[in-house]
Amino acid sequence: MHYFSFSDSSLHAEKVSLYKIAEQHGTPTFVYSANTIRDHYQSLDQALAPIDHEVAYAVKANSNIAVLSLLAKAGSSFDIVSGGELFRVVKAGGDPAKCTFAGVGKTREEIEYALELGIHAFNVESEAELIFINKVAGEVEKKAPVSIRINPNVDAKTHKYISTGKSENKFGIDFDLISGVFERAAQMEHIELKGLQMHIGSQLTTVQPFADAVTKVAPLAADLKAKYGIEFFSIGGGIGIIYDPALESGSKEWWDAHNEDDRPLTAAEYAETLIPILKPLGLKILLEPGRYIVGNAGVLLTRCLYEKKGTAKTFKIVDAGMNDLIRPALYEGYHEIVPVTQSGPVNTVKTDVVGPVCETGDFFCQDRELPDFREGDLIALMSAGAYGAVMGSTYNSRPLPTEILVDGEETTVIRKRQTYDDLLAQEI
Ligand code: LLP
Numbered sequence: 001m002h003y004f005s006f007s008d009s010s011l012h013a014e015k016v017s018l019y020k021i022a023e024q025h026g027t028p029t030f031v032y033s034a035n036t037i038r039d040h041y042q043s044l045d046q047a048l049a050p051i052d053h054e055v056a057y058a059v060k061a062n063s064n065i066a067v068l069s070l071l072a073k074a075g076s077s078f079d080i081v082s083g084g085e086l087f088r089v090v091k092a093g094g095d096p097a098k099c100t101f102a103g104v105g106k107t108r109e110e111i112e113y114a115l116e117l118g119i120h121a122f123n124v125e126s127e128a129e130l131i132f133i134n135k136v137a138g139e140v141e142k143k144a145p146v147s148i149r150i151n152p153n154v155d156a157k158t159h160k161y162i163s164t165g166k167s168e169n170k171f172g173i174d175f176d177l178i179s180g181v182f183e184r185a186a187q188m189e190h191i192e193l194k195g196l197q198m199h200i201g202s203q204l205t206t207v208q209p210f211a212d213a214v215t216k217v218a219p220l221a222a223d224l225k226a227k228y229g230i231e232f233f234s235i236g237g238g239i240g241i242i243y244d245p246a247l248e249s250g251s252k253e254w255w256d257a258h259n260e261d262d263r264p265l266t267a268a269e270y271a272e273t274l275i276p277i278l279k280p281l282g283l284k285i286l287l288e289p290g291r292y293i294v295g296n297a298g299v300l301l302t303r304c305l306y307e308k309k310g311t312a313k314t315f316k317i318v319d320a321g322m323n324d325l326i327r328p329a330l331y332e333g334y335h336e337i338v339p340v341t342q343s344g345p346v347n348t349v350k351t352d353v354v355g356p357v358c359e360t361g362d363f364f365c366q367d368r369e370l371p372d373f374r375e376g377d378l379i380a381l382m383s384a385g386a387y388g389a390v391m392g393s394t395y396n397s398r399p400l401p402t403e404i405l406v407d408g409e410e411t412t413v414i415r416k417r418q419t420y421d422d423l424l425a426q427e428i
Contacts, residue, residue, distance in 0.1 A: 298385025
């Protein structure tokens, strides 16, 4: 569900025409829908209402402070992975006491900063990190609240670069080793054991891997509650979204007859499957969704600069590049491509939509049948709200694009386009 739709032949974000946004603010530009973000947060929060829970938005998915502020106001907690993300949450008016700090490589500065601000818990990913946090906490005369991340060794059935819950992934502590780590943690003077955490991967489109992981780990969570009085069990993020609307349009019967793996996963199905396993634990359940909240709440607006017809291919060259949206290049990610203005039927043509960056991997689609848009036309790369702007770079010395938040009829520039001077600001 999202609030991008056509009105008067032009794609709108809520009540605002994307054509007008491009006229006023130029391209490439990310545009987000505030009400889509709010709705996604609320739908998940409500689906989990039968159990004691907290939705901790994964800041890495989209860390613009306007987005964080919106979620803080909605009541969200935050899953952070760096001191920089903690700084952003605080600047956005979020409460450090509602932040859990994950990541395999926390530095001394980050640990001290988080202790000083009083975060909810560190999600510890190795025994070496636990020993170090205990040491740093001792030095600053504090107790560090800690949950330990388990690697449950289940297959999330997602792209190999975003799978995190198998033993060969760098994340968490092996199922067979974790009890020993809890035992030793309980002896550490400056550690306070608060919880157990896991995250098996991202962009999961079926509930089964979640159910497998939670079923496997629930008895351990119960045991740790009995032994150490842990308060929460974080089951991570990972709920997938639909990038290709052709997959969304199928009815239940249609899906039953087609590929089960691509059926959209809803908050209701997620909650209905997991609540019966989780409720008997009597623990607070934390969720860490990123993509589910913001993925379909953003588009990347870009303009077609040139068309090039070769002997083998038709290329449409647009003014956004892989530096603005790297998902197709990095994960073979699919983003729907929609002309912003549509009046009447148009021919379609097999197209490669590519950016200006000097890399063969700089493409948004290859050999896709698309409306035959032309030079000067505007197009929207859909579902670019998560892992879009946050993964942007200035490669090829391309300034970072504008970001805009639409809320009903209101349009706010939430990050200004970089200038050439900005590009060089830190260089000497
Ligand atoms: N919790 C932990 C510990 C994580 O590592 C992640 C994502 C999340 C929560 C949020 O996952 P989500 O609900 O967004 O799936 N750049 C990639 C995705 C990387 C995900 C990294 N970790 C992409 O564009 O597909």
